[in-house]
Amino acid sequence: MIRTEQTGPILTITLDNPPVNALGAALRSGLAKAIARAADDISVGAIIVTGSGKLFSAGADISEFGKPLADPQLPDVLAAIEACPKPVIAAINGTALGGGLEVALACHYRVALASAKLGLPEVKLGILPGAGGTQRLPRLVGVEAALKMIVSGDPVSVAKALASGLVDKVVENAADLLTAAAGFADSPARPTGERAVSGDAAAADAFAAANPRLFKGFTAPTACVEAVKAAATLPLTEGMAVERRLFLELVAGDQSKALRHAFFAERAAAKVDDLPKDTVKRDIARVGIIGAGTMGGGIAMNFLSAGLPVTMVETNAEALERGAALIRSNYEATAAKGRLTTDQVEAAMALLTPTLEFGAVGECDLVIEAVYENMDVKKQVFGRLDAVAKPGAILASNTSYLDVDAIAACTSRPEDVLGMHFFSPANVMKLVEVVRGAKTAPDVLATVMALGQKVGKVPVVAGVCYGFIGNRMLIPRQDNALALVMEGASPEQVDKVHTDFGMPMGPFQMTDLAGVDIGWHRDETRIDNLKDALCAQGRWGQKTKAGFYDYDANRKRSTSPVVAALIEEFREREGITPRAISDEEIVARTLYTMVNEGALILEEGIAQRSSDIDVVWLYGYGWPRWTGGPMFWGEREGFAKIVAGLEHYTDRMPESFSIAPLLRSPQPEPVA
The missing domain is CATH 3.90.226.10 (2-enoyl-CoA Hydratase; Chain A, domain 1)
Structure with a gap:
């Protein structure tokens, strides 16, 4: 020593x-x-x-x-x-x-x-x-x-x-x-x-x-x-x-215990329980990116910054040029803040090969698809990849929700396929959900987990289900937030409960930032809910300066009288008499339901361990670090208290809602 x-x-x-x-x-x-x-x-x-x-x-x-x-x-x-x-x-x-x-x-x-x-x-x-x-x-x-x-x-x-x-x-x-x-x-x-x-x-x-x-x-x-x-x-x-x-x-104190838990949770997430330690990893010398949009460009930057050459493919010259220009612009903005030198910017850009030739990814050891979140489009891309990618190349989909096994089935080599769900902006956010398909080979998983760490990310293994870990837990929060507004709460009240809790933004602020129109069917004859109505009016969020809130030129939000009127209209249409909604009910129906969904994810084996779920939400969604993550916070809050809160509001939940058996008889992990 x-x-x-x-x-x-x-x-x-x-x-x-x-x-x-x-x-x-x-x-x-x-x-x-x-x-x-x-x-x-x-x-x-x-x-x-x-x-x-x-x-x-x-x-x-x-x-x-x-x-x-x-x-x-x-x-x-x-x-x-x-x-x-x-x-x-x-x-x-x-x-x-x-x-x-x-x-x-x-x-x-x-x-x-x-x-x-x-x-x-x-x-x-x-x-x-x-x-x-x-x-x-x-x-x-x-x-x-x-x-x-x-x-x-x-x-x-x-x-x-x-x-x-x-x-x-x-x-x-x-x-x-x-x-x-x-x-x-x-x-x-x-x-x-x-x-x-x-x-x-x-x-x-x-x-x-x-x-x-x-x-x-x-x-x-x-x-x-x-x-x-x-x-x-x-x-x-x-x-x-x-x-x-x-x-x-x-x-x-509780905060130090939570932060120490987060510290150890990140390290535990890098370990795959059933993966032999002596698994030989594949060599990754060049990475291919399909799609030069915001996500594709952001993903590419991670590898360029780590010194790995990237071949970036687009279908038209204008999109390709725009994508490469955005990458340069991001690097130059970082250099302007003194975090990079001009030489470092040029060295990174020299590693980028933009091309319109799909077959150019044939020389890549890892190809990441970053196209529109549509199953048919992704299946088509993977069918083409199967024909041009070299033997042993890893094929990854940057999907947020979709079935990785269905995507892998479009190839003759499902063992080489997995999901790599980056979070936006991909060159900044540290989380990557590594989605392990039913046939994903052990060395493929080991390679991508190690590569994620090499490029400065925090990789977390997830199983295949709709939304994986993070977005699956987001669904009950967002659904209940909308329901609470219909029942009498305001978007401002729901968001304030979350920001007071420590989240960087509430459900409606987040929707406006991401885009209200994500997942919209774009059929104005079908306006089934408040989101449809907003989309039909072109209120797509911050990008159109109008969503659940109104926005000025600096994206500063304010209460929207248009939205307030739409809410009243939907309440009348549904025969709902608005009532006073307590903050405690908002917590139970938006935060407790997330803990419940996390417990279901654990029961189904979608996540290896509860601390992995915490890492996903700490690094991907801005869950307040001083609480340790949703599962650690839920354990500290008390599973009995959470179950009681959920039971109290069960009649206001969707018919499909059920309380996770794990919350009724939990097997908590040791707390650091």
């Missing part, structure tokens, strides 16, 4: 706990002992702390999460480093996150490799840096810069770290790192905790006021501000006590 090597008066301590040099009990103990020996050894004049491999340390050992920690605790180890009478220099050889960065903060000097990243991501687990991070970082970079790192949880580049004072020297080449660190060996010990803080409590409050988005719904960011205020107003020892108190409160 710890390696030491002395060269002259300099002792180098290497954190050696592959793969990420996690700060588990054995490493903490070894580090503490090495520091103590070095402090007492008269032959040691200075100490360098570095990491093995390509990381300095990624922080805590996740296997210790939720368990009592063995001594020595990290704050005690870091106190010993800071109190060492000999200069201690952190040689940051790669990424330093969480407790890893806190180790570096406790050192007297910091030298970093230019390619390293430094961050304190604890807030993303509903906690705060608990080993002095909230106390030492402000002493190096000031209150505002410290809060920006701690409250966002996002890492910073070494260039920014140097400019802020977080690191003292930057080295371009790894071979020069230890030599550069040794350059501080004759400098005096310089405890970070004895430094003055630039900024005060007012600066902390100003940061919170200026960044409400970082605080909405979460408890940890507010605690981070309180801890940094303590750094600005108290000596280190007293500030550490404040940090510790807040840390323990957060760890015991």
